[in-house]
Each structure stands twice: as structure tokens, then as C-alpha cells.
Amino acid sequence: MRFSFSLQSFTGHALRLGFFLLWATVPCLEAATLTQQISPAEVNVGDTVTVTLQVQNSGIGNFRFPQVDGLEVVGNRVETRATFNNGSFSSTNVQVFYLQPSRAGDFTIPGFDLHTSDNQVLHVQPMKLHVLAGGANANPAPSVAATPPPVVSSQGPVIMPPNNQPTPDNSGNSADTNSKNIDVPLDSDGHPAKVFMIITPKTTDTYVGEAIPLRIEFYIRLDVIAPQNSLPTIKGSDFLMNNLSVRPYQDEVTMNGGNDEYHRETWVTAISAPKSGDFPLQMERDTYWTKSSPDSGNDIFGNLFFHRTPLVHGSVSSNQLVFHTHSLPQEGRPTNFSGAIGQFKVTGNATPATVGVGEPVGLHFAVSGEGNFDYVKSPSLATDPNWKTYIPKSKIEYQEETRTHGVKTFDQDVIPQKNGNLPLPAASFSYFDPTTKQYVTMPIPLPAVNVTGSVPVASAAAAPSGDSNSTVATPALLQSSELVPNRLGFGSLHQSLAPVYRKPWFWILQAVLILSLFAGFLFLFVRSRFAPDPTQPERTLREHSLHQQEDAMSEAVRRNDAQTFFLAARNAVQLQLGAQWHMRPEAITLAEVQDRNPELAKTLEPLFTQASEVIYSGQASSDLNLAEWELHVRKNLLQPQPA
Amino acid sequence: MEFFSLHSWPERPVTALLRSLGLTALILFFILPSVLLADNSDADLDTANRAYTAGRYEESAKAFQQLIATRGYSASLCFNLGNAETKAGHVGLAILNYERARYLAPADPDIDHNLQLARKQAGLDPNSYRWWEIALRIIYPFVGYIVMVCLLLLTLALIGNAYTPTLASACKISPSILRTGFRGIFFVGIPLFFLLGFMELSAIGFTNRIxxxxxxxxxxxxxxxxxxxxxxxxxxxxxxxxxxxxxxxxxxxxxxxxxxxxxxxxxxxxxxxxxxxxxxxxx
Missing domain, CATH: 2.30.30.40 (SH3 Domains)
Incomplete structure (x- = not known):
């Protein structure tokens, strides 16, 4: 393949490459920064604690995690992330340590110095940890070593092994909060998997209807990356999931000690189980990746411009987790429990503080916290004859993508039925706390309302008399909040409210009318087509006579009988013209023809003259050529004449 | 000179019968509405209204329901029943009966007023008809009849056109005038039929929802x-x-x-x- 380069274009390319390298190098020249986190800060014995050290703009050198008596380091993970965000490039190196306390007490992980790869020194501050003795129900610690190797299919999709490792810290909001140990699965050829998916719930021990935040991470190796056109879905129907955002958080990560680079797409959502029992959760995604070929790297320009990389398509399954879903306890269930599960706070207020009887007081409740907000209903109001309550209207604002954190507000109108300083109906909100495994009922304090005025007298019907349809309504009343009083007459009565089109006779009558119209058209058409023609017999007779006269003409020519010929010829012409002019044949005379058609009269004149002469004299001239006369008559006189 | 005299011609039995029937029809035409209207207000209605006035709303509602069951539906009865149900605290039944009253009298402002009050009491949004909805609901019951009249006229014009000479001689009208009349009915009637038919189907579609x-x-x-x-x-x-x-x-x-x-x-x-x-x- 031949390419030609001009000096100008080469210089341009070189300059662009230089700018790019400069732009990409600038972050490396910036000072390294350290972020550290221990999560959670309070655990039970046997639980796993995650210590995350994150260094930005530099790599992390070798170091030893300080040993603390009672805290065992059970695993670690190194991760490098390169992200393009808002046009700027940044690299982050993350070192995660998994600790497991073996006894209760307060621990302090001492501070230490961390050397970066470019010889900067960062100081890690001491971190405190409180460990409780109640570790019987603690989640098992994630054990990197205990994780069985993933099952790898021959064509690329990776099926992760069962892995019930709930991450202790996973709010699901940020990709930076990833704290699990990712062991890159291997393909059948021993290479790191091209593509795989990992799901991480907040917990696998749940209650029916509880919203569980779930993090979904999809990894695809950079050398096989291809555009995707689908979203991850749940296998089976044992779980319900919130809609995923179409555009996930995307970044690039380095794994296996920097040997493998992956493109990662991350979604955060929430799932819930509609029934109790142990159910496996696994997700899948229809995925495309490029088919790598051994010589694909040799021809850069060919790959860039002329080579279309073949795509491979397959379904990628995630790791499978078994969820233990419990039914909500029946015991102690409040009557106003609506299915809300989580941790909530409720506030309420009422405005205005002073109203008239019959005027509405607006109650405003706000339920905030974490949980399944779909099941959060308005706080219930106790029945109070002094207040008439109306149906509340709700509005919700989620504070993060999983839709498990938010504020749901309720506005409800209540109307006082009497005056005085009335306390508002007692309000309360109930939910189930999965942490304490107990129902919680929270009373909502509401102020008393000063109600002024008196109870309005109910509008009454006017005394029956006079005008049958009259009411006592006035224009002022129509604008008011009072009912227009009763009518005093029956008005127009109907045995049924059914509209006329629902009655069969309505359609039958219309059908009959339409059919009769079409029948009328049909009748007229048939009649015009097949009606007998009254002139037909006369026409037939004339045609018959004409044929007779023509035959007589021919016979006369054969016998050279001029008298018979001219008599027949004149009769034939009269029959022909009589039929055309709707006249009796005998009435066609030369004078009549002269009146109607002078041109024709000139043509006919010799025939009529000759005929008269022959007929009246009884003799014909010897030089008469009857054959010529016959031809003349047939050709010129027996043809239809203009009207 | 007297060509015709009632006394000079003896009345035939058929003529006498026709005359009697005509007189009866005339009497019924003028008297019957009065008889029907006389029933417009009666003791049962008064009882129902008095119960309402006395604040016995449940009793009043039952009385109006009984009236509807025996006499039939009317905008007034449904309206009164809606009022009684509202006062009795049955807001759903109140709205139901106001809706029925509005179905029978779409342009009645009193019905709409009370209906919107009841909806407000139930915490529902207003649903007053817009002008075109009122117009459609008023016109709708008559469109079908107009279509039928249109079809009848077209059929008659078709038959008349076929027998124009006979009709002309029977009615002593010029055949050309008759023929022009029939053709006029066709030219106007056929487009009108299609227009009204479309309106009828639209109106049925509009109100066909249950x-x-x-x-x-x-x-x-x-x-x-x-x-x-x-x-x-x-x-x-x-x-x-x-x-x-x-x-x-x-x-x-x-x-x-x-x-x-x-x-x-x-x-x-x-x-x-x-x-x-x-x-x-x-x-």
C-alpha cells in the first residue's frame, strides 16, 4: 500500500502529536494527592473492613500495611483508573486492603508514609475502628483466595462463579466507592477474559419488598472493545429492578498489575424481591466485542482506514448471588403499615394556624431517608369527627440514582367541622427497619388550629310551589361554595339513559332507509336497461320493407325492368329518409326534401324525375343503365343522411 | 249560483269517520301535553324534597332513587339525588348522579356547579365541559334522526324522479319543475348525507366509551x-x-x-x- 506525505501535512501531524503528548503529560507533572477511607468505622467481630488508599496523579510504590494486633489483612487489591472527564485526563491508583477484626475493642491503624512512584512522600493519617462483640450474624468476609476460578466459555462470554460477597460499603453512587476484590477471570486460552460483568448488592439478606441498592459493572478489554446497544437485564423473574440509566458511568481501569486494560461501564440501581425464599440473582447482557486477529497490529493505516474489524456477539452473564428473602413479620405489624421498609424520618406541619369553619387547613408531611419509597404512603390520620379529611397528593424527589434515598412529601387538606381551638387529628407513620428487624411507628406532632366562625346552615330546597323547574339559586350562589338547591319538578323523563345508537331499531331503520335508496337506484338502472322500446316494431317493419325494396331493385335490374326498378328505388329512399326524419315514407316528396335538405334534393331530383316519368309513362328510355342507377342509389341515397 | 252546499250532499260514512279521527287527534295533540305536565310535580317528589329540607338526607336520597326507579331518569331528579348524596356524605354516588344529570342536560350551569363542588370535596380536579363538548353533546342525539330524514328524502326523490310525468299530472305541476326539485334534493341531500353520517359516527365514537x-x-x-x-x-x-x-x-x-x-x-x-x-x- 502506497502513501504520499507532503512536508506540510507531516509537520502538522507532528505538531498535533506533540500537543497531545504535552496535554497527556501535564497531569503527571502535577503534585500527587492522597485520599484515604476506612469503611465502615464500626463493625462486628468477623466483619470485613475496607481501607482504601487512593493516589491521584501518581503511582503507588511498595509499602507494608502496618500490623495491628487483632486486625488481620485478609486480602488486597491494586487498581489503576484512567478517566477522561470533561475533556481533562486524570489517572488514579487505588490500593484496597481488606481487614478482619478477630476481637472486640477500639483499634487505631497508625499513620505511615506512602512513597509514590515518582518519589513523592504522602502521609497516611491514623484511622480508628470500633469493633463490637456481636459478630454472630456478621457477613462473611470476602476472601480473595477462597473465590473459585470463574467458568469461562470457549467463545468469550464469562460466567462468574457464585459469589455471595456483599460489599460492606456500597452506596452505589460513585464508581470511586468500588471496594471489592476483582479477580479477572480467564478465557479458555488462559488469557484474561475479554468481557465480564460483576454485580454487587448492598446485601443479600433482604425482606420482601425491600429496595436493595445494586451496582452493575461491565468490563470489556480495550483491545476488543466495540459499541454496545443493550442494557444488562435480570435473568428470570424472581426480582424486580428499577430502570437503568441508559448512559452509565464509564472509565478505564487497569488490572492484573497493569497488564490488562479494561473499559468499564457502571450502573447503580435497586432491586427488590416480591416473594420470600432463597432465589439466585444473575444478570446478563447482549454484548459485542471485536474478533482479535494475530496480524491486526501490523498494518496501522490499514486498520484505521480500510479494515472493518469483525464483531462477535454473545450473552455475557454476571456472577450469581443467592438472596435470602424473608417475609415481613406479622407480629407487631402496625395497622397503618403500608409496606415501607428502610430507615425514615418524618416531619409534619399545618398551615394556616387560624381558619374559619369549613375552610381547609393544609397538612404537609415529609418522609425522608433510605428505603423503598414506592411503598411510602402518606402518614395516617386518626379518625376525628371534628375534621373532614381529603385524599393527599404526593411528590417525591430522589437524591441518588438507586432511588433508595429521597424525600417524599404529602399535602393533605383537612376541614374543621366546628369552631374553637381544635387539635389536628393524630398523625403517625410506620415502617419496618430491616436493621433492627422491627416495625417502627413514629407519631408526628401537629399543632392545634384556631377555628373561627360558625357552622354554615345547609342549603335547603325551596318549598314546592309554582314553577316546576325553578330553584332558589341566585347568581351569587352560583359563585359560592354552596350547592344549588333542589329542582322542584320532574323535568323531561327518560325510561333509559342508553343513547339512541345503542337501540337496535335505530340501526335497523337506518339500514332499511339506506337499502331502500340503493334498491331505488338499482330499480331505475334495471328499468332503463331492460325496458321495451315502443318504436322497435315500427323500426323492424321499416327495415324489413327497405330490404324488400332493395331486393326488388336488384331483381328489376336483372330483368331490366325500369318501371319496377324506379318504383322500388323511390320507395327505398322514402323508407330510409322517413326513418331518419321520423316521418311516414309516403310523406317524403321532393318538395319536402327540398325544404329540409336542398343538397340532398339536388341528388334525389334525377331519381324522382326519372321514376315519375317511367311510372306515369309506363315506358323507359332505352339508354338507361339500370345497373349504374342501382349503384348510385345504394351508394348515395340509401346511406344515412345528415339530419 | 251555488255549486256546492253541505246540505245538498249527503255525508258519506268514510268521511264522517275520518272527521272523527281528525278531531280526536287534534284534541290529543293539545290536551295530552297538559295531562303529562300536570304530573310534573307530585306528592312523592314533595316528600323527597321535604326530607332533604329537613336534613334527612339518607331518606331523601332513597326517595329520589325510588322516583327514578318508578318514573325514569330526568336531569332534575338526578340533580336532586346528587344533592342528597352529597349532603349524606356519599361523594362517589353524588358525582355519579350529577354526571347522569349532566349527560341529560349538558349545558345546565347548576348541574355543572354542584358537580364541580362534589369533585372538589372528593379531592378531584374540575372536569367542566368546554363549549365544543357541550355543543357536541347537545347536537349528538339529533344527528341520527337528521341522517334518517335525509335518507328518506333521497329515497322519495329517487322514486319521484322515476315517475315524474305521473306525479306531475296527478299534482298538476309542470314536470320540469318537479324534476328540478328532485334533482335539487339529490344535489343537496347526498353531500349532506355523507357529512351528517360522518358527524354521527364521530359523535358515537365520542360517547361510545363506557x-x-x-x-x-x-x-x-x-x-x-x-x-x-x-x-x-x-x-x-x-x-x-x-x-x-x-x-x-x-x-x-x-x-x-x-x-x-x-x-x-x-x-x-x-x-x-x-x-x-x-x-x-x-x-
Whole structure:
């Protein structure tokens, strides 16, 4: 393949490459920064604690995690992330340590110095940890070593092994909060998997209807990356999931000690189980990746411009987790429990503080916290004859993508039925706390309302008399909040409210009318087509006579009988013209023809003259050529004449 | 000179019979409406109204229901029943009867006023008719009849056109005048027939939806499938107007506000046009 380069274009390319390298190098020249986190800060014995050290703009050198008596380091993970965000490039190196306390007490992980790869020194501050003795129900610690190797299919999709490792810290909001140990699965050829998916719930021990935040991470190796056109879905129907955002958080990560680079797409959502029992959760995604070929790297320009990389398509399954879903306890269930599960706070207020009887007081409740907000209903109001309550209207604002954190507000109108300083109906909100495994009922304090005025007298019907349809309504009343009083007459009565089109006779009558119209058209058409023609017999007779006269003409020519010929010829012409002019044949005379058609009269004149002469004299001239006369008559006189 | 005299011609029996029938029809034409109108206010109606005035709203509502059952529906009776149900605290039934009254008298401002008050009391949004809805609902019952008259005229004109000479000689009218008249009916009648037919079908489509009012106390459960054990996906407040889409035994699949779909039990709902649900065949 031949390419030609001009000096100008080469210089341009070189300059662009230089700018790019400069732009990409600038972050490396910036000072390294350290972020550290221990999560959670309070655990039970046997639980796993995650210590995350994150260094930005530099790599992390070798170091030893300080040993603390009672805290065992059970695993670690190194991760490098390169992200393009808002046009700027940044690299982050993350070192995660998994600790497991073996006894209760307060621990302090001492501070230490961390050397970066470019010889900067960062100081890690001491971190405190409180460990409780109640570790019987603690989640098992994630054990990197205990994780069985993933099952790898021959064509690329990776099926992760069962892995019930709930991450202790996973709010699901940020990709930076990833704290699990990712062991890159291997393909059948021993290479790191091209593509795989990992799901991480907040917990696998749940209650029916509880919203569980779930993090979904999809990894695809950079050398096989291809555009995707689908979203991850749940296998089976044992779980319900919130809609995923179409555009996930995307970044690039380095794994296996920097040997493998992956493109990662991350979604955060929430799932819930509609029934109790142990159910496996696994997700899948229809995925495309490029088919790598051994010589694909040799021809850069060919790959860039002329080579279309073949795509491979397959379904990628995630790791499978078994969820233990419990039914909500029946015991102690409040009557106003609506299915809300989580941790909530409720506030309420009422405005205005002073109203008239019959005027509405607006109650405003706000339920905030974490949980399944779909099941959060308005706080219930106790029945109070002094207040008439109306149906509340709700509005919700989620504070993060999983839709498990938010504020749901309720506005409800209540109307006082009497005056005085009335306390508002007692309000309360109930939910189930999965942490304490107990129902919680929270009373909502509401102020008393000063109600002024008196109870309005109910509008009454006017005394029956006079005008049958009259009411006592006035224009002022129509604008008011009072009912227009009763009518005093029956008005127009109907045995049924059914509209006329629902009655069969309505359609039958219309059908009959339409059919009769079409029948009328049909009748007229048939009649015009097949009606007998009254002139037909006369026409037939004339045609018959004409044929007779023509035959007589021919016979006369054969016998050279001029008298018979001219008599027949004149009769034939009269029959022909009589039929055309709707006249009796005998009435066609030369004078009549002269009146109607002078041109024709000139043509006919010799025939009529000759005929008269022959007929009246009884003799014909010897030089008469009857054959010529016959031809003349047939050709010129027996043809239809203009009207 | 006297050509004709009543006394000079003896009256034939057929003529006498026709004259008697005509007189009877005339009397009925003028007298019957008066007889019917005389029944417009009676003791039962007074009793129902007096119970309402005395604040015995439940009793008043029952009396109006009895009146409707025996006499039939009218905008006034449905309106009064709506008032009684409102005062009795049955907001769903009140809205149902106001809707029925509005169906019979779409342009009545009193009915609309009380209906909107009842809806407000139920926490529902106003649903007053716009001017074109009022016009459509007023015109709609007559469109079918106009179409039928149009068809009848066209049929008569067709037949008349075929027998113009006979008709002309019988009526002593010029055949050309008759023929022009018949052709005029055709030229006007055929486009009119299509126009009115389209209007009729549009009006039927507009009102063909079977609508019901939720009458369940406070709110009715909306289920994802037509079974009592089915999961509840929400609720429809009392008095809400819903459209019935499908029926399965004692459940209706309805569309509520904001395209909210689900199954609701028959006992929780009443059709505005009574007995409409019977026409919906089970699924």
C-alpha cells in the first residue's frame, strides 16, 4: 500500500502529536494527592473492613500495611483508573486492603508514609475502628483466595462463579466507592477474559419488598472493545429492578498489575424481591466485542482506514448471588403499615394556624431517608369527627440514582367541622427497619388550629310551589361554595339513559332507509336497461320493407325492368329518409326534401324525375343503365343522411 | 249560483269517520301535553324534597332513587339525588348522579356547579365541559334522526324522479319543475348525507366509551389482574371518572387519570349510563 506525505501535512501531524503528548503529560507533572477511607468505622467481630488508599496523579510504590494486633489483612487489591472527564485526563491508583477484626475493642491503624512512584512522600493519617462483640450474624468476609476460578466459555462470554460477597460499603453512587476484590477471570486460552460483568448488592439478606441498592459493572478489554446497544437485564423473574440509566458511568481501569486494560461501564440501581425464599440473582447482557486477529497490529493505516474489524456477539452473564428473602413479620405489624421498609424520618406541619369553619387547613408531611419509597404512603390520620379529611397528593424527589434515598412529601387538606381551638387529628407513620428487624411507628406532632366562625346552615330546597323547574339559586350562589338547591319538578323523563345508537331499531331503520335508496337506484338502472322500446316494431317493419325494396331493385335490374326498378328505388329512399326524419315514407316528396335538405334534393331530383316519368309513362328510355342507377342509389341515397 | 252546499250532499260514512279521527287527534295533540305536565310535580317528589329540607338526607336520597326507579331518569331528579348524596356524605354516588344529570342536560350551569363542588370535596380536579363538548353533546342525539330524514328524502326523490310525468299530472305541476326539485334534493341531500353520517359516527365514537364512577368508600383497589388475590398496584379515589376497557367476571379493566390502568371490582363502580356494563360481554 502506497502513501504520499507532503512536508506540510507531516509537520502538522507532528505538531498535533506533540500537543497531545504535552496535554497527556501535564497531569503527571502535577503534585500527587492522597485520599484515604476506612469503611465502615464500626463493625462486628468477623466483619470485613475496607481501607482504601487512593493516589491521584501518581503511582503507588511498595509499602507494608502496618500490623495491628487483632486486625488481620485478609486480602488486597491494586487498581489503576484512567478517566477522561470533561475533556481533562486524570489517572488514579487505588490500593484496597481488606481487614478482619478477630476481637472486640477500639483499634487505631497508625499513620505511615506512602512513597509514590515518582518519589513523592504522602502521609497516611491514623484511622480508628470500633469493633463490637456481636459478630454472630456478621457477613462473611470476602476472601480473595477462597473465590473459585470463574467458568469461562470457549467463545468469550464469562460466567462468574457464585459469589455471595456483599460489599460492606456500597452506596452505589460513585464508581470511586468500588471496594471489592476483582479477580479477572480467564478465557479458555488462559488469557484474561475479554468481557465480564460483576454485580454487587448492598446485601443479600433482604425482606420482601425491600429496595436493595445494586451496582452493575461491565468490563470489556480495550483491545476488543466495540459499541454496545443493550442494557444488562435480570435473568428470570424472581426480582424486580428499577430502570437503568441508559448512559452509565464509564472509565478505564487497569488490572492484573497493569497488564490488562479494561473499559468499564457502571450502573447503580435497586432491586427488590416480591416473594420470600432463597432465589439466585444473575444478570446478563447482549454484548459485542471485536474478533482479535494475530496480524491486526501490523498494518496501522490499514486498520484505521480500510479494515472493518469483525464483531462477535454473545450473552455475557454476571456472577450469581443467592438472596435470602424473608417475609415481613406479622407480629407487631402496625395497622397503618403500608409496606415501607428502610430507615425514615418524618416531619409534619399545618398551615394556616387560624381558619374559619369549613375552610381547609393544609397538612404537609415529609418522609425522608433510605428505603423503598414506592411503598411510602402518606402518614395516617386518626379518625376525628371534628375534621373532614381529603385524599393527599404526593411528590417525591430522589437524591441518588438507586432511588433508595429521597424525600417524599404529602399535602393533605383537612376541614374543621366546628369552631374553637381544635387539635389536628393524630398523625403517625410506620415502617419496618430491616436493621433492627422491627416495625417502627413514629407519631408526628401537629399543632392545634384556631377555628373561627360558625357552622354554615345547609342549603335547603325551596318549598314546592309554582314553577316546576325553578330553584332558589341566585347568581351569587352560583359563585359560592354552596350547592344549588333542589329542582322542584320532574323535568323531561327518560325510561333509559342508553343513547339512541345503542337501540337496535335505530340501526335497523337506518339500514332499511339506506337499502331502500340503493334498491331505488338499482330499480331505475334495471328499468332503463331492460325496458321495451315502443318504436322497435315500427323500426323492424321499416327495415324489413327497405330490404324488400332493395331486393326488388336488384331483381328489376336483372330483368331490366325500369318501371319496377324506379318504383322500388323511390320507395327505398322514402323508407330510409322517413326513418331518419321520423316521418311516414309516403310523406317524403321532393318538395319536402327540398325544404329540409336542398343538397340532398339536388341528388334525389334525377331519381324522382326519372321514376315519375317511367311510372306515369309506363315506358323507359332505352339508354338507361339500370345497373349504374342501382349503384348510385345504394351508394348515395340509401346511406344515412345528415339530419 | 251555488255549486256546492253541505246540505245538498249527503255525508258519506268514510268521511264522517275520518272527521272523527281528525278531531280526536287534534284534541290529543293539545290536551295530552297538559295531562303529562300536570304530573310534573307530585306528592312523592314533595316528600323527597321535604326530607332533604329537613336534613334527612339518607331518606331523601332513597326517595329520589325510588322516583327514578318508578318514573325514569330526568336531569332534575338526578340533580336532586346528587344533592342528597352529597349532603349524606356519599361523594362517589353524588358525582355519579350529577354526571347522569349532566349527560341529560349538558349545558345546565347548576348541574355543572354542584358537580364541580362534589369533585372538589372528593379531592378531584374540575372536569367542566368546554363549549365544543357541550355543543357536541347537545347536537349528538339529533344527528341520527337528521341522517334518517335525509335518507328518506333521497329515497322519495329517487322514486319521484322515476315517475315524474305521473306525479306531475296527478299534482298538476309542470314536470320540469318537479324534476328540478328532485334533482335539487339529490344535489343537496347526498353531500349532506355523507357529512351528517360522518358527524354521527364521530359523535358515537365520542360517547361510545363506557364510563363509570368509583363509588367505593374512600378509594377502590386497583389490581394488576382480575382476581382478589392479585397484587394491588394503586388505588382510585372515590368519585373518580374511569373508562371501562375490558371485563372479566366481576372485574373491569379501567383507565383512570394519567393513563393509569388496572382491574377494579364491579361493586366499587357504577356506570354513568345505567346498565352499560351489562352490554360488555365477559372476556
Amino acid at each position: 364510563e363509570g364512577i368509583v363509588i367505593a368508600n374512600k378509594e377502590a383497589a386497583l389490581r394488576i389482574s382480575p382476581f382478589e388475590s392479585a397484587e394491588t398496584v394503586g388505588s382510585i379515589p372515590e368519585g373518580e371518572l374511569v373508562t371501562v376497557e375490558q371485563r372479566h367476571n366481576d372485574y373491569f379493566r379501567i383507565e383512570g387519570r394519567n393513563h393509569h390502568y388496572g382491574w377494579i371490582q364491579q361493586k366499587d363502580m357504577e356506570p354513568i349510563i345505567a346498565a352499560s356494563f351489562d352490554a360488555k360481554s365477559p372476556n
